[in-house]
Amino acid sequence: MSLSDIHRNQFDPLNHFHPREELVLGFYSQPLPSAAFVNHGVPQLSSALYTPAYNMNALSPEEMERYQELSNKFEPELPGPLVSHKQSTDAIAVEYANADPAFATKTNALAVTHPQSRIMKGDGNCGWRAVAFGYFENLFNFRDLIQAQRELVRIKSLNTLLDQVGQQEHLYEIFVDATEEVFGQIVGAIERGERDDSFLVDLFNDEYNSNAIITHFRLLTSAWMKLNPHRYQAFLSMPLDQYCATRIETVKTEIDEVGLQGLVDGVIEASGLTVEILYLDRSEGEVVTSHVLSPPRTGLGAIRLLYRPGHYDLLYQVEPALNMQPVVNFQYAMSSDYSSWGTNELAFDVNSSLMAIPNLMMDTSFGLAHALPQPPSDPYRVSPPQEVYQPPVHTPPPPPTTIASPQPPIRLTGPPPIMSALPPRSNDGPQIRLNPLVMKPNLSHSLPVTAPFKNSPYNQAHFQNQDFEPIHWEPHESRK
Amino acid sequence: MDYTMEDTQNSAPNAHEASKLGASAQRNDTQGVTKRLQSELMQLMVSPSPGISAFPDADGNLLSWTATITGPSETPYEGLTFKLSFSFPNNYPYSPPTVLFKTPIYHPNVDFSGRICLDILRDKWSAVYNVQNVLLSLQSLLGEPNNASPLNAQAAELWDTDQDEYKRHVLARHRDIEDIE
Numbered sequence: 001m002s003l004s005d006i007h008r009n010q011f012d013p014l015n016h017f018h019p020r021e022e023l024v025l026g027f028y029s030q031p032l033p034s035a036a037f038v039n040h041g042v043p044q045l046s047s048a049l050y051t052p053a054y055n056m057n058a059l060s061p062e063e064m065e066r067y068q069e070l071s072n073k074f075e076p077e078l079p080g081p082l083v084s085h086k087q088s089t090d091a092i093a094v095e096y097a098n099a100d101p102a103f104a105t106k107t108n109a110l111a112v113t114h115p116q117s118r119i120m121k122g123d124g125n126c127g128w129r130a131v132a133f134g135y136f137e138n139l140f141n142f143r144d145l146i147q148a149q150r151e152l153v154r155i156k157s158l159n160t161l162l163d164q165v166g167q168q169e170h171l172y173e174i175f176v177d178a179t180e181e182v183f184g185q186i187v188g189a190i191e192r193g194e195r196d197d198s199f200l201v202d203l204f205n206d207e208y209n210s211n212a213i214i215t216h217f218r219l220l221t222s223a224w225m226k227l228n229p230h231r232y233q234a235f236l237s238m239p240l241d242q243y244c245a246t247r248i249e250t251v252k253t254e255i256d257e258v259g260l261q262g263l264v265d266g267v268i269e270a271s272g273l274t275v276e277i278l279y280l281d282r283s284e285g286e287v288v289t290s291h292v293l294s295p296p297r298t299g300l301g302a303i304r305l306l307y308r309p310g311h312y313d314l315l316y317q318v319e320p321a322l323n324m325q326p327v328v329n330f331q332y333a334m335s336s337d338y339s340s341w342g343t344n345e346l347a348f349d350v351n352s353s354l355m356a357i358p359n360l361m362m363d364t365s366f367g368l369a370h371a372l373p374q375p376p377s378d379p380y381r382v383s384p385p386q387e388v389y390q391p392p393v394h395t396p397p398p399p400p401t402t403i404a405s406p407q408p409p410i411r412l413t414g415p416p417p418i419m420s421a422l423p424p425r426s427n428d429g430p431q432i433r434l435n436p437l438v439m440k441p442n443l444s445h446s447l448p449v450t451a452p453f454k455n456s457p458y459n460q461a462h463f464q465n466q467d468f469e470p471i472h473w474e475p476h477e478s479r480k
Numbered sequence: 481m482d483y484t485m486e487d488t489q490n491s492a493p494n495a496h497e498a499s500k501l502g503a504s505a506q507r508n509d510t511q512g513v514t515k516r517l518q519s520e521l522m523q524l525m526v527s528p529s530p531g532i533s534a535f536p537d538a539d540g541n542l543l544s545w546t547a548t549i550t551g552p553s554e555t556p557y558e559g560l561t562f563k564l565s566f567s568f569p570n571n572y573p574y575s576p577p578t579v580l581f582k583t584p585i586y587h588p589n590v591d592f593s594g595r596i597c598l599d600i601l602r603d604k605w606s607a608v609y610n611v612q613n614v615l616l617s618l619q620s621l622l623g624e625p626n627n628a629s630p631l632n633a634q635a636a637e638l639w640d641t642d643q644d645e646y647k648r649h650v651l652a653r654h655r656d657i658e659d660i661e
Contacts (some may be wrong), residue, residue, distance in 0.1 A: 061633065062591045062592070062631055062632070065591075065631060066591075066595070167608060168523070168608075170519045170520075170522070170523055171519070171520075171607075171608050171610060172608065173519075174512065174515060174516055174519075175607070207509075207571065207574075208509040208512050208571060208574070211571070211574040211607070212512070212574075215574070215607040215608075219608065245604070245606070246604050249606040249607075249608060250603070250604055250605060250606050251573075251574050251575065251605055251606060251607055252603070253603075
């Protein structure tokens with residue numbers, strides 16, 4: 001639109017506008033958000049346009065209709081890249097510093113547990129883009145050529161889903177090609193030994209390419225949901241086919257909970273990656289609410305999404321814990337929870353004399369102990385991952401009563417039955433044979449190797465235990 | 481068919497190098513659009529649907545096409561042929577094409593300038609829709625107007641109240657394809 005055109009016409013008494021000038025007038029005939037005015041660069045002309053020479057009622061209903069439509073379709077220019085580089089989560093905390101205290105507390109805690117984040121552009125595809133990017137980023141971070149190739153084969157094999165729901169290959173092949181291109185670049189980068197993931201960020205910031213990948217993931221999700229309607233229909237307010245056509249397969253419809261579950265189930269889960277959402281809202285609690293969408297698995301990566309109403313970003317945990325998610329609480333596993341461990345698979349050699357020590361290797365700074373649930377029926381349950389997110393730095397040491405130190409095993413009427421199944425001990429004194437996972441080089445730095453030192457006489461943590469009683473030496477008693 | 485675009489595509493070093501350079505990103509998009517439209521054209525020629533046709537304009541610009549649909553039988557549009565124009569955006573298929581009726585048409589969801597109100601051409605657009613889907617959808621729109629949100633309120637009312645009068649309006653407004661342009 002040229003401003004000179006408007007000037008030329010603004011004194012035209014006959015109200016004969018060219019279609020494009022009508023548009024300007026139309027914007028003033030409807031109540032519109034001010035951003036629409038700014039976008040069209042005409043507010044300075046408002047006085048001219050409001051002169052009595054213009055008869056607003058001269059507009060026909062269909063013209064009005066069109067202006068309404070123009071204003072409905074108005075999209076603000078959004079700043080920022082489609083996918084940002086990793087940045088400090090402090091930025092999110094700063095954003096909420098003056099907001100509701102619930103947000104401030106949660107974002108501060110988040111910056112400790114998840115120090116890095118990646119911001120997605122809120123253009124209607126952010127949830128899709130976050131999951132797709134997180135998927136490829138994890139594949140690159142594994143640096144595992146065989147796994148990358150295997151994933152490529154798997155994703156391409158999902159084309160059969162597209163065929164089954166009647167998608168035409170000549171239409172979907174360009175989307176599959178875009179995804180394959182990402183795999184190709186990941187494999188190339190791994191082969192060259194690149195550490196920098198900028199190439200992936202660049203790929204996702206090429207809008208056309210990014211759209212193609214997202215469309216591919218959308219179509220796979222839609223096909224998966226249509227082929228498994230029993231899993232999703234109950235959660236939808238409309239027929240599944242209509243839902244897929246109007247919410248999943250469209251080009252700019254934000255992902256919702258059902259769609260996200262479909263995406264995880266149909267596309268992501270078979271890769272072994274965990275998908276977790278951290279909800280930032282004003283619900284009770286001092287930390288964001290976590291929800292894991294896929295069965296959590298140790299040793300593999302995770303896609304962590306930060307959800308704020310209507311928007312998804314990516315989060316990254318503290319590095320040392322990267323391969324530890326979900327954290328298996330070795331202490332509790334050793335002391336009680338044998339049944340779920342499968343002693344044959346994990347050759348843990350448990351020393352019963354160590355078992356007898358309450359709170360063995362209990363490390364309150366680890367941030368787990370006080371978060372353990374204590375249902376009376378099953379006091380030894382391994383902590384589910386959603387309760388792990390306690391910010392260890394900001395939380396005061398838990399009062400001793402909340403430490404999960406229910407019945408020290410020594411007080412049990414008898415040893416847990418499973419104990420008898422363990423091989424007999426030698427009498428050479430305490431022996432610890434380490435979990436084979438310890439031997440994995442990439443895990444060694446993340447295991448709580450310092451834990452045994454907590455049992456040292458120099459550790460004063462035992463003073464916090466409610467049941468702690470100093471031993472008084474009685475000279476009359478002989479030593480046992 | 482635009483052969484110059486094809487040459488660009490063939491001479492490009494490779495896709496990912498092009499995408500790394502900001503200046504080449506546009507060319508990358510154009511390649512994608514071209515490839516997609518060529519594939520659609522191929523499909524239309526290999527397996528044509530009865531009652532619809534579409535072809536790129538003769539000016540060598542693959543981004544603008546002219547299409548025709550015939551009115552479905554047992555509707556007021558039976559036996560009539562309508563000409564439409566397709567204008568594809570640079571990021572097609574991630575934005576819908578702009579579709580206009582070039583033949584004057586009397587219909588609740590089409591205004592007097594030929595603009596169409598159809599959800600799949602707006603926010604319900606999907607990247608797997610194509611020229612063929614759109615034309616088939618428009619063909620069915622002729623026989624099943626959406627009178628809940630009409631662009632032409634009179635047509636919407638007549639459709640519900642007086643089909644004979646409606647048909648008179650349709651025929652009065654219609655022009656033969658040869659008479660257009």
